[in-house]
Amino acid sequence: MLYIMLAGGRVLWYNGGMVVVKRSVAARVIFSVGIVFMVGGVLALFAAIQGISRLSVIVPVLFLAAGAGFAIYAIRLRKRSLYLFFASYFLLIGFFLVLLALKVLPIPFSQSWPLLSVFAGLSLVPAGWYHFTRIHAVYLLPAVLFIVLGCVLLFFSLDLAPWSFKQFMLNWWPLLIVLAGFMLVLGSLVPKNSNGPATKR
Numbered sequence: 001m002l003y004i005m006l007a008g009g010r011v012l013w014y015n016g017g018m019v020v021v022k023r024s025v026a027a028r029v030i031f032s033v034g035i036v037f038m039v040g041g042v043l044a045l046f047a048a049i050q051g052i053s054r055l056s057v058i059v060p061v062l063f064l065a066a067g068a069g070f071a072i073y074a075i076r077l078r079k080r081s082l083y084l085f086f087a088s089y090f091l092l093i094g095f096f097l098v099l100l101a102l103k104v105l106p107i108p109f110s111q112s113w114p115l116l117s118v119f120a121g122l123s124l125v126p127a128g129w130y131h132f133t134r135i136h137a138v139y140l141l142p143a144v145l146f147i148v149l150g151c152v153l154l155f156f157s158l159d160l161a162p163w164s165f166k167q168f169m170l171n172w173w174p175l176l177i178v179l180a181g182f183m184l185v186l187g188s189l190v191p192k193n194s195n196g197p198a199t200k201r
Contacts, residue, residue, distance in 0.1 A: 001168070004180075008105060035068060036061065036064070036065045036068065040057065040058075040061040044057055049158035052102065052103070053196070054099060054148035056101045057098070057101050059097055059101075060094050060095075060098040060101055061094070062094075063090050063094035063097060064089075064090070064091060064094035064095070064098075066086075066090040066094075067086075067087050067088070067089070067090035067091035067092075067093075067094055068087075068091075069087075070083045070084075070086040070087035070090060071083070071084075071091075073087075074087055080130060081127045081128070081130050081131035082127070083122050084126055084127045084130055085124060085126075085127035088122070088123035088127065089119055089120060089123040092119040092122065092123065093116065093119060096112075096119070096162055097109075100112070107169060108159070111157045111158055112154070112157070114149075114150045114151075114152075114153035114154040114156070114157050115154060116156075117146050117147070117149050117150030117152065117153065118146065118150035119150075120150075121142070121143040121144065121145070121146030121147035121148075121150065122143070122144045122147065124139050124142055124143035124146065125140075125143050127139065128140065128143070133194045141183055144183070145183065148179070153165075156168070184193050
């Protein structure tokens with residue numbers, strides 16, 4: 001016999017002597033908002049100690065809050081791999097902006113922006129692994145491509161190359177063909193799921 005009782009924002013299931021407690025949606029939202037306030041307060045405190053404007057920590061907190069929200073959706077709703085990608089991506093961007101705001105990273109955003117492409121590639125890995133439960137070319141190839149592209153752009157953005165990006169493209173464009181061939185070879189070597197994509201999302 002199954003009994004359901006609402007009490008204190010919780011739903012209690014009684015089935016065969018077992019009580020399962022689940023928090024309501026409102027309780028989860030309040031918990032998430034509390035975490036965001038705690039993180040934002042800590043960042044504002046560090047900013048005040050180091051003499052940094054408190055407004056500079058607003059954007060990182062917004063990204064962290066968005067990442068936490070997508071993480072909750074990934075746990076509660078379907079299409080979890082999609083929400084897991086956005087959760088990982090926004091959390092990485094949030095932590096990255098936190099380090100920039102607190103001046104832990106000495107590189108300005110105008111030079112370090114290619115890391116956003118690297119973060120996209122890194123975020124594809126857990127999302128794809130959750131969807132397929134193993135290595136699959138569908139997410140591995142785009143992930144590698146985003147990471148390589150970000151590293152190349154970062155190399156030029158930091159002025160580590162002796163030539164400009166335009167000169168590099170004019171002289172070394174055949175490398176794009178080599179990279180495309182490498183991606184095709186890698187895609188052919190990675191085993192594909194003969195039974196179709198996994199049903200878990």
